[in-house]
Amino acid sequence: MIAFLPLALVAPFCYACEGNIVARWGTAGLDPFQVLFGASAIGTVIALPLAIGSGQFFVPTSPFVLADFTLLFGSIVHVLVYAGYVGLIARAGSVFAGQVSYIVTGSGVFWAMLLLGETYSVWVWLALLCMGAGLSLVQPRVAERTTLGETAAHG
Template sequence: MGAGWGITLPLTKIAVSTGYQHFGLIFWQLVIGAVLMSVIGLIRGTKLPVTRPQLAICLMVLMIGTVLPNTTSYQAAVHLPSGILSLLLSMVPMLAFPIALAMGLDRFSWPRLAGLSLGLVGVLMIAVPGAQAMNLSVFWIVVALIASLCYGLEGNLVARFGTAGLDAFQVLYGASLMGAVMMLPVAVLTGQWIPPGAALTPEGQALIAGSAIHVLVYAGYVWMVGRAGPVFTVQVSYLVTGFGVFWAKLILDETYSPGIWAAMALMFAGIWLVQPRRKSDLVADG
């Protein structure tokens, strides 16, 4: 699962390498996802969301879980190495913690605050000029972090408001169908339309592969979360980041300075500190 999610990041880097822009890429990503999930939905006998609350949750997941983070990620991928994008995605559980506090979904914890702090120090080690030898743009690092913020917000909104009786697959299915319809005119009117013939190019094939892998991995993720609980979801952050860096090295031949590896170590420590506690720990505290 971590290997699958991690490889989508270098595939994203390839997809944007020749000038394809974010709205066109998002449209085709949603179309590919909708087609695959339609097939899976037929096999599962999945019902589409039909009520107003169900459509509202699908719209929220579409905007905060796909359109906004992918808009920033695709643009940042033009300017940042794939492995750096993987590192910045590891901030999701750390950014989710203060959002959960603000929404009253979690309790304050000094260790988890320390984890958030370690993650932020890791980001500074990547971003501050002179702190590493890659001369990365601070602006695009901040843009890339918007995706992590969106994912952290999305999880908390779902935890706060629920999914209106839908399972996670139905939510993603509905969001993909809704998004494909919504993003078609956006891609055309902004001049970012990508013709279907682009599927024959390496960039188009990278987009197709990345979109297909994302759907399959997400389905597996949902299946596992339902059985392993919230602690497991945080462990995925380790795997996505680690495999993302591995695939970037293998596919794109990226290299990193010692400061980047140190930043990764700090971020991993931060993930460990902010992970949700197990129910047994909460019972012991109570």
């Protein structure tokens, strides 16, 4: 299983790159929903041929069943949460916004308990406690104040 560890690190690496790029260069004047739309369009160009080629392409059809509504609900939640994440990067910085991943991890533990009946050892609870303590130490980026004269002198 250790051979798959580098594969598991791809998503966190991409999140780190995204957070730093958005924090450093911004979103070219686009709001978070516009950024997400562009990212989704690019993702569609990449994923659509893969989905069709592998036979995994799915289009909900009438009569709609629970799986169709779940897909729609999950998509709406994803758009709102991810747009909020992009907006948080722009407002509070990439380090503060990156803390979202720890909240997602903790939420996953609690959802697994609630929905799947999973139980965890004391080590998992200690790890979550350490994560919570670390989260409490991270603060949002403080906006830099500049006067008009400083901006004109440097710009």
